[in-house]
Amino acid sequence: MLDAKLLRNDFAEVKRKLSHRNEDISALDRFGDLDQKRRDVIQEVEELKSQRNKVSQEISQMKREKKDASEIIEQMQKVSARVKQLDEELRLVDEELHYLLLTIPNLPHESAPIGADEEENEEVRKWGEIPKFEFEAQAHWDLGKDLGMLDFERAAKVTGSRFVIYKGMGARLERALINFMMDLHEDEHGYTEIMPPYMVNRESMTGTGQLPKFEEDAFKIREEDYFLIPTAEVPVTNMHRDEIVSIEELPMQYVAYSACFRSEAGSAGRDTRGLIRQHQFNKVELVHFVKPEDSYDHLEKIASHAEKVLQLLNLPYRVLNMCTGDLGFTAAKKYDIEVWIPSNDAYREISSCSNFESFQARRANIRFKREKKGKAEFLHTLNGSGLAIGRTVAAILENYQQEDGSVIIPEVLRPYMGGKEKISNL
């Protein structure tokens, strides 16, 4: 959510910056009228309320002195009726204005390259060597099936399409990756571990920006108005919703493993095979709460923490600075980290690291105070995947595959895999 005062005072500049986004901002133009209307109504109704408060005191005084107050009571009945009318009018304007603010995307940071779509994302750096295979490399879904690790057919029977059952060494690898990443971030990168609820309420989904615009992307528990989390970002960021934290607590760095649930509405037919695009997947998520002046340093930090995982797994990747057209609704700046997937002959997103600045903090009302008596300011929130587990499994299977269909286990994972060096049928 943007600051309404910023829109009021600097409308043209806000509109210019938002125009670089690949988002519909036509609703923006209604802001001026609504904002003015709101203030007009407030002024009128507050004047009446002030008058009513004063006269109520007089009535009270008269009652105590046993005087007759029926005449001014009658006047006040009219005032109160008008107040009620104006309050309702204000409620409607407020509602519309609030909805409008909730549907305006974040302002891109000046260091985000201006561009229309993913074609114009900027490659920041590359790491690792793309493997050259002397044999015909297989896709991870074939490797996983042959090695008894992944069972898509049975998952489709048990649930439906876009689900998977991990089995045997597949399940073990998934769990090893979760533990490896959690340990790394806790022990080496200074994070506090969180195990969050996998369902959240509507306020939380609104706080991080999934609602109101993207409700169709989420799975919903209708009876409770709860949503299955699309990422641990939602419960972890909302832990501090409506709180004022003291400056000594900043920065707060949380790491959370969770399953994630996404309806993938609008991506029917894309990545239908394999682990890349599932309705349910595992992810280790990094979330930072920081002072505004520190947030861009922390964006680099989060990205480096995610990259560290790929480096230790020795998986080739590149980092993209997302252009304004591909930033998404909530981010001011975003790095996507893409891992090499041989079967796609391409890099595929495995982590997304974003600085939301005060966009989420304003929605979720998360503030901090520099001094005990000072004014509360919105802090900045950031998050990044560290990493998506399913896509990491896909990358490991494909990049570490051998000619005989076996897969070498990356060294750092072996302690988590019972000391095994290789997954094979033999």
Add this chain to the structure above:
RNA sequence: GGAGAAGUACCCAAGUGGCUGAAGGGGCGCCCCUGCUAAGGGUGUAGGUCGUGUGAGCGGCGCGAGGGUUCAAAUCCCUCCUUCUCCGCCA
């Protein structure tokens, strides 16, 4: 799921329609006494947000949330949420 109780400012807590536009503590700030990790006395302070004004300020809202009754609601009525206790069920 059933029955009951409760939700007031950072914390505890008084308060059943108008001199409460929130008493009293604790805490916190300052001062005094004492003096070395004890205790005592005095005094001050109450959040947040919106509107308005260049500004000091003025005004609105606020007693879990949202409605309602009333000239007037922390106080009466309704709905919801959360917490606690007991019972039932249960990983």
